[in-house]
Amino acid sequence: MSNAKGNISTPDSERDTTDGHRTAAAVDRQLLHIQTLYEATRELSGAATPSAVLNAFLPIAMGPLGLTFGFGVLGRDGGLHVATLGLGAADRDPFDANARMLVDKFFPPGGTGPAISSPAVLAGQHLSHSADVPSGTSAIAVIPLDTGSHAVLGFGPKLTGEPFSDDETDLLNGLVTTLSTALKKACAEQDITERNTSLKAALAQTREAHEALDRRAFQLHTLYEATLELSAINEPGALCNAFVLTLMGTFSFSAGWIALYGPEGSEPDAVYRGPEPDRRTLLISHSGRDKVLGRFVELKDRMPQHGQSVLLEDGAARAALPLDADVAVLFTLDNDWRGAIGLFSPLSEGTMPPDMRKLLLSLVRTFMVSLGNAKHVQLIHALNSDLAARNVELQNTLDELTSARREINLLTEAREAIIGLVQGEVQRVWRASWLDVSLIILAGVILGGLFNASSPSGIDLIPRSFFEPQPEMVAAQDARTLAGSGAVILDARPVEFYNQGHLRDAVNLPSDMFGFAYSMKLADLDPAVPIIVYGRTISRNYAVDVAQKLTGLGHEKVLVLDGGLDAWEEAGYEVDS
Amino acid sequence: MMNGVRKLVTSPWLALAFRLYIGGLFVFAAMYKINYAAEFATTIASYRLVPYWAVNALAVFMPWTEIICGALLILGIRVRSVCTIIVALLSVFTVAIFINLLRDAPISCGCFHTIEDPISWWTILRDVSWIAMTVHVYRFDAVLQTDQLFLGKLKRIHS
Amino acid sequence: MTNRLLPVLLLLLALSLCACSRDKDTVAGTYAAKNGDTEITLNLKENGTGTWSTDLDEIQFKWSVRKDGRLWLHTREGGVIQGRIMDDNITLALPGVPDLLFTQQQ
Structure with missing residues (x-):
């Protein structure tokens, strides 16, 4: 461009005509170059991916410069994209094989060697004999894009066989710069697209995982509910x-x-x-x-x-x-x-x-x-x-x-x-x-x-005389008087006692054989004659028994001697034994 | 020798002889008294120890007690109780006779019949020997007891 | 033993009872005696009872013959009048009275 500018400012008439023709040709060339650059910019901006950019760039660059062939290698994230134009199959195949080496030559892997920070164009005869590039290569452009991404381009000789003029070199530089920009943009876009895609995939995965979790939660809940219910x-x-x-x-x-x-x-x-x-x-x-x-x-x-x-x-x-x-x-x-x-x-x-x-x-x-x-x-x-x-x-x-x-x-x-x-x-x-x-x-x-x-022959448990009227009693003295006047004295005791001692003149009439003795001894007695009876012990009142019987037989005066034999004896009267 | 005498004296068979003798004696004595209760009352009265109102009752009841005792003694029923009654009765008789001997009462014993020989010290001796026999029976009687026959087995019951 | 002894004892008892009334049949009968003016009739029945009859009175009694051959008249009052049996005659001894001689009547 600076060459063209210098050419335009030359003031000579003849030379002016010549110069004018020259100038007009130069302007035309420059215009063509500008058009080419514009075209290139426009074309490349439409390409979506770096490889497409590279593919589109080769015809755009080769046409205006009249190059016989061109090639480009795009190294990106370890991957290579090779684009060739105008190379015969005999040249292309080895190039395809050597593309990696070519890239590694300018951009050694691992970041070793001199770092190339901006696009550069190398031109010269020596390039046509380089082993790494197809023979006849007249220019090589290296373009660093970003970390791990770079491109190497090569161009064949002009159809005319002439070396590159300054203008052409400038144009080539301009084209390479445009390409660099377009590649960077495409790379960025591709990155974004890729990231977007991976993001979408990640999102889908997340959704799936969420759904799986939901199902799991549902299952666990079901299990829990069932356990609760069954237990x-x-x-x-x-x-x-x-x-x-x-x-x-x-x-x-x-x-x-x-x-x-x-x-x-x-x-x-x-x-x-x-x-x-x-x-x-x-x-x-x-x-x-x-x-x-x-x-x-x-x-x-x-x-x-x-x-x-x-x-x-x-x-x-x-x-x-x-x-x-x-x-x-x-x-x-x-x-x-x-x-x-x-x-x-x-x-x-x-x-x-x-x-x-x-x-x-x-x-x-x-x-x-x-x-x-x-x-x-x-x-x-x-x-x-x-x-x-x-x-x-x-x-x-x-x-x-x-x-x-x-x-x-x-x-x-x-x-x-x-x-x-x-x-x-x-x-x-x-x-x-x-x-x-x-x-x-x-x-x-x-x-x-x-x-x-x-x-x-039973007997009275208590003697009957006990209940009958008691006969009249007479004291010893009165009894003696009565006896003196004819009264009969009876000893009512058993004969043994009578024999032991009794009143003088007393007749023994034991009460236990009264009937017998009475009939023998007193049967003829006048009932009016007083009778005095005696004889009594602690166990028997013989006198009373006899007196009661005599009274019963009709004797009018039956008396019982009070005190019995003892009273008689105490009175001092006669006792016989 | 002493042992032999002791054995003889303490023999249950001697006791049996005494038992039958005393039992027969009481049965025999009681039979007349039961027949002639009035005479027995006269006899009791002649002792002049029993109160006037009790003489007849005693004459009615005592012979029956005697005859029961005699019969039980012969049969060997309640020997010791019977012996106790007999010893008591004989003791009472003996004391009564003794008192009347002291009183010089002209009475007969009345032990068997109404008319007997008058009481004497021999009567006392006789009664005392009967008491001794009864005591012997009480102490040594062991054979031919009806009680033994019927109740002997019950003796063997243990708790 | 006791069971065998019992009938023997009862037999002895019965025999002794029989002994008491051994001579009753021969003694039973009617006897008469005289005491002064009083005529006394003694009637001894075979059942052991008897009567003593005078003009005034008739006295009931029981009688028995003892082993020694004596006759006992048992009065109702509890007294015993003893008598002796001599062939057909009976002599009774009453206290305070001479012995009464009763001769058997036909």
């Missing part, structure tokens, strides 16, 4: 019912069932939810049991062990179950209890995604834990009621024992008492007992009384 239920039937509903809700099925089989002979637990509730009978029937347990056998070594469950993938196996099942799980609770879960009539089509299958198995595991607990609770309940029954039985036995013991105690006491009594009685027999003495005397009294009362 509150202790009855296996209710547990199955709640769980089948949970499964149906969670996995969007309109029907489902659970069957649980214990040891042979035990009552199976089965729940069926769906149309035709009667189908539950299929589950609890013997064939239902056999069908389900048959699936276990089919699984062979994949058969679920204690606390394990298996998703039944095989459609044929599912079809062999007693009821429909689009999804079926077999599980083993313990040695005795096995079961199957089936879900059918899905609300939405399609297979179950893996995470849902995982959720299903997790739920089944939770269900099995709860079921195991429920079974244990049931067992504990059964044991408890059994224990309570036994307790009642034990209590009854204890009560019976207590009452029996009380009875035994009573019997023992009674026995002791009886033995004591018997021994006391027996002891009494061999010793003197006041009771026996009293009884014997009492028996004597009673027998004596009875005999006396019934005997014709």
